[in-house]
């Protein structure tokens with residue numbers, strides 16, 4: 001497997017509780033390198049556009065409101081098999097199902113307030129990176 005890039009969000013429940021550094025340490029311990037990073041306040045329109053794929057889900061409005069409730073840290077992570085590795089380090093979407101040692105097991109509060117987002121496939125990783133980062137912000 002070649003070196004990949006994936007997209008990550010450290011979500012409002014985690015930034016609010018000052019867990020950004022602890023979460024980044026988990027990525028780095030797993031061999032993922034932060035190659036781009038910024039702390040931003042999403043607008044409602046941006047949150048709705050980012051999660052447009054979930055528009056028909058019953059939790060969509062709640063999800064978008066939550067994502068604008070505090071700043072988030074958006075990042076590009078790079079490493080061997082980065083997409084799958086990031087998902088492994090994050091753990092299951094619902095922290096009740098997450099494995100020991102994962103970010104969501106240690107830090108997430110609920111399926112909604114689950115501390116991190118990570119891309120699920122190469123196509124979504126490319127789209128999500130491009131949603132938040134311009135070429136000039138990405139070190140080659």
Ligand code: CMP
Nearest residue numbers: 054059063093111112113114116117118
């Ligand atoms: P994420 O990986 O960011 O992708 C979509 C998000 O929707 C997911 O993480 C959860 O935070 C959220 N989500 C999924 N299922 C539910 C649910 N049943 N209730 C509230 N939020 C949910």
